Amino acid sequence: ELKVEQNPLFLSMQEGKNYTIYCNYSTTSDRLYWYRQDPGKSLESLFVLLSNGAVKQEGRLMASLDTKARLSTLHITAAVHDLSATYFCAVDRQGGSEKLVFGKGTKLTVNP
Amino acid sequence: NAGVMQNPRHLVRRRGQEARLRCSPMKEHSHVYWYRQLPEEGLKFMVYLQKENIIDESGMPKERFSAEFPKEGPSILRIQQVVRGDSAAYFCASSSSVNTEAFFGQGTRLTVV
Numbered sequence: 001e002l003k004v005e006q007n008p009l010f011l012s013m014q015e016g017k018n019y020t021i022y023c024n025y026s027t028t029s030d031r032l033y034w035y036r037q038d039p040g041k042s043l044e045s046l047f048v049l050l051s052n053g054a055v056k057q058e059g060r061l062m063a064s065l066d067t068k069a070r071l072s073t074l075h076i077t078a079a080v081h082d083l084s085a086t087y088f089c090a091v092d093r094q095g096g097s098e099k100l101v102f103g104k105g106t107k108l109t110v111n112p
Numbered sequence: 113n114a115g116v117m118q119n120p121r122h123l124v125r126r127r128g129q130e131a132r133l134r135c136s137p138m139k140e141h142s143h144v145y146w147y148r149q150l151p152e153e154g155l156k157f158m159v160y161l162q163k164e165n166i167i168d169e170s171g172m173p174k175e176r177f178s179a180e181f182p183k184e185g186p187s188i189l190r191i192q193q194v195v196r197g198d199s200a201a202y203f204c205a206s207s208s209s210v211n212t213e214a215f216f217g218q219g220t221r222l223t224v225v
Contacts, residue, residue, distance in 0.1 A: 042218045102154030
């Protein structure tokens, strides 16, 4: 059974600081996604990572994938308050029916 | 091209009533997925449907829950005889094929009182 673990689950940081969220998964997968969710809202797709060594960046967020270690990271650079949200990673089971297995999420609070 | 549309956005039901949640996929999308999110949790897969077919319902509770995606009209997730534990946010996602990214709707927040 595919399992996805994120850490930390809660992260409080100051504006201007850097931090990394980790996502480990237990079996081989085709794709790894990072999503952002604001309270009471839907999921906003941030990144789709398809291959080993993939790195994608958008603004202050950068995601990477190491398929051999079954690890993805979401790095936050010089955090700003607007980044406060819950971030989920999700993994698509290899050869599966597109059902995603989600981590529990990292609730990020950026303090002024 | 409108995104995935779910309605209602909020639904309140008394214990024992039925809840019907609707999902209209994006145009040209024939694959629909339903997920449930409990408070402070990630999303959990429930069911994957294509037009008129259930492809994978491994995440659906065995009783009271059913889903359909008819040839015409939206996909429906139906919960009979709701209980307090059914209170959650239910999200629908759609994709154009098996190997393409699925896009999520705004969700329906079900509260059972």
